[in-house]
Amino acid sequence: MQSAVQLLADIDAEAPLELQPSLERSVNFRLRMAQILAYKSFEAKVPDHGGAARYLGLLSIICQNPGQSQIKLAEAVGLQRSSLVPILDKMEANGILERRAVDGDRRSNAVWPTDHGQAVVADLTAQALELETRTLDGLSAEETDQLLGLMDRVITNLRRG
Amino acid sequence: MQSAVQLLADIDAEAPLELQPSLERSVNFRLRMAQILAYKSFEAKVPDHGGAARYLGLLSIICQNPGQSQIKLAEAVGLQRSSLVPILDKMEANGILERRAVDGDRRSNAVWPTDHGQAVVADLTAQALELETRTLDGLSAEETDQLLGLMDRVITNLRRG
């Protein structure tokens, strides 16, 4: 059986290029490749909903934790708070979320989903689950659990890094 | 045991924000998070060598497959060929690689590493292996093999997606 670790060019190339053998055997390299493929796969097939598809993680957090400040949201998704501003601007303009004033702190905004935003998240989440199903095709329930558990341990290690 | 799947904010936050439960259990979400963490972890600790650290994968390919065209290199690392131009410009200016004329096709460039470029790749590859060791801390050899195998299957699935 051929290793799935080939370079991205292999998708439609004749003579695959090679990496240093030590990199080719690396989990980190696979992480990068899998993430790129998953990202492209998702964005390619999903209606954009005005920027929502790209930031489903963010929007999901907003729905599950309505009323958070922008700074907490930025931290939660690993963006700078300055990067979040135009993203929220766009989603607000598209009627997906609202910025509301916080009483007790006039610096802060509370970010709330609109009804439309909640519907969009539900739709996109369903499509993310479809991608998940495709991603895990052929893996048994036990193997899926193994993979999730091992990835959790890797993530814990990287956090401490 | 607590799940490693928390949002990135948890690194130094008090009250973790939550995702939709279905997303929280997802391999794709973990892929994204792990990749972000690994990327930051690597770039944070490694000397830049004039842009080489960021493009270790590319540089590794160039060393293992010297003389390739820019278009093949771009495909191999998943970049547009237009995006590769300033990257190669910079590395060429820093003496890490060369663009040589190809006899038989005057449109094409052959990209070759310099001696210095090869030394840089060796150095960076060693540091990538260190990150790999940290990433896999606590995993047995069998578990590491399991993880690599499962990720290969996931990647194969994503390719077909």
Added chain:
DNA sequence: ACTGGATTGATCGAAGTCGAACAATTGGAT
């Protein structure tokens, strides 16, 4: 009550990536 440092959101410039162009070149069909 006041002051100084911290926090929040916003703004700006720099850098990276993409996609649509473009010029030069190649190769195939006639």
Added chain:
DNA sequence: ATCCAATTGTTCGACTTCGATCAATCCAGT
């Protein structure tokens, strides 16, 4: 030989993210 589509590298404008900075606001210490 000649034309026309495809290929290669490049340039350009749009968009995204970051880091530094700013104004407004909050809060702790006095």
